[in-house]
Amino acid sequence: MNPHDELPSPDAAAPVPSPALPAAPAPVAAAARPSMEETVDELARAFFKDRRTDRRWKLFFRWSWLLLFAVIAWALVTARNHAATPSGPHTALVEVRGEIASDTEASAELLVGALKNAFEDEGAQAIVLRINSPGGSPVQAGIINDEIRRLKAKHQKKVYAVVEETCASGAYYIAVAADEIYADKASIVGSIGVLMDGFGFTGAMEKLGVERRLQTAGENKGIGDPFSPVSEKQRAYTQAMLDQIHQQFIGVVKEGRGKRLKIGPDTFSGLFWNGQQALEMGLIDHLGNLDMVARDVVKAEEVIDYTPRDNVAERLAKRFGASIGAGAVRALQSTLNLR
Numbered sequence: 001m002n003p004h005d006e007l008p009s010p011d012a013a014a015p016v017p018s019p020a021l022p023a024a025p026a027p028v029a030a031a032a033r034p035s036m037e038e039t040v041d042e043l044a045r046a047f048f049k050d051r052r053t054d055r056r057w058k059l060f061f062r063w064s065w066l067l068l069f070a071v072i073a074w075a076l077v078t079a080r081n082h083a084a085t086p087s088g089p090h091t092a093l094v095e096v097r098g099e100i101a102s103d104t105e106a107s108a109e110l111l112v113g114a115l116k117n118a119f120e121d122e123g124a125q126a127i128v129l130r131i132n133s134p135g136g137s138p139v140q141a142g143i144i145n146d147e148i149r150r151l152k153a154k155h156q157k158k159v160y161a162v163v164e165e166t167c168a169s170g171a172y173y174i175a176v177a178a179d180e181i182y183a184d185k186a187s188i189v190g191s192i193g194v195l196m197d198g199f200g201f202t203g204a205m206e207k208l209g210v211e212r213r214l215q216t217a218g219e220n221k222g223i224g225d226p227f228s229p230v231s232e233k234q235r236a237y238t239q240a241m242l243d244q245i246h247q248q249f250i251g252v253v254k255e256g257r258g259k260r261l262k263i264g265p266d267t268f269s270g271l272f273w274n275g276q277q278a279l280e281m282g283l284i285d286h287l288g289n290l291d292m293v294a295r296d297v298v299k300a301e302e303v304i305d306y307t308p309r310d311n312v313a314e315r316l317a318k319r320f321g322a323s324i325g326a327g328a329v330r331a332l333q334s335t336l337n338l339r
Contacts, residue, residue, distance in 0.1 A: 135169025176256025
């Protein structure tokens with residue numbers, strides 16, 4: 001070191017370093033950034049995954065409908081094919097309950113089928129109709145009456161009618177086909193008559209200022225229309241038709257009851273009576289019930305019911321209604337169209 005060199009002063013300020021600038025971010029590698037093809041591919045995978053899930057659910061519900069339909073069909077067939085077969089002598093029971101009409105449990109279709117089964121069973125010593133009905137269609141009642149008389153002649157078996165609460169109008173039309181009629185002393189029996197009811201709104205329409213516009217081809221085509229007046233000619237025609245059906249009813253009662261019937265002024269007037277009165281009038285033969293008839297008259301105390309009954313599957317089908325059938329058909333069609 002040269003002694004002549006000048007040393008720095010200790011008070012002299014040291015140079016301040018300039019602040020460091022933040023480092024620029026490193027450029028992203030091109031490989032880390034998703035390409036357009038990868039994005040489209042990812043969206044396509046997600047779309048088809050949702051479609052597969054949706055299709056699985058559709059298939060699940062379709063096959064569920066088919067399975068439910070198959071279970072119901074199997075139960076119906078099984079219930080009919082594996083019904084308990086009566087063995088030994090017994091009294092065959094057929095119930096006539098509720099309104100007698102084509103779409104009820106007391107329809108001719110159902111009751112005639114039950115009657116045939118009862119008559120054809122060799123173990124059935126006699127058939128008992130247990131009746132609790134206010135009546136209904138004269139057509140349905142007439143079919144049942146005719147079939148009872150035919151089966152009686154064919155199989156040579158007795159038929160007994162047992163009245164519970166009510167045996168009126170069309171129900172009595174059926175009962176007179178039996179060899180004997182039994183009832184409780186407080187049962188309601190009779191009502192041998194025919195009616196056709198309806199409503200007329202012509203006066204109300206006039207007050208409201210409503211005009212009825214009915215066009216027909218045929219002067220009597222609108223007969224019975226509640227919004228049109230009834231002519232005397234139409235009224236007479238309707239009454240004649242009712243009178244004729246009434247006479248048919250009277251003829252069936254006279255034929256069925258024969259000399260046992262004590263005809264009075266009100267017998268065919270449409271009135272009804274209790275069991276005690278009906279016995280006095282010859283409308284019934286005895287006071288009694290099902291157990292008494294089976295035990296003391298038929299002499300076969302065991303009672304086998306031949307009445308068509310809803311099984312579990314039928315009740316389920318009715319509860320779900322037509323939707324089950326419609327759903328099953330749609331499911332079947334959709335399944336058959338799957339590729």
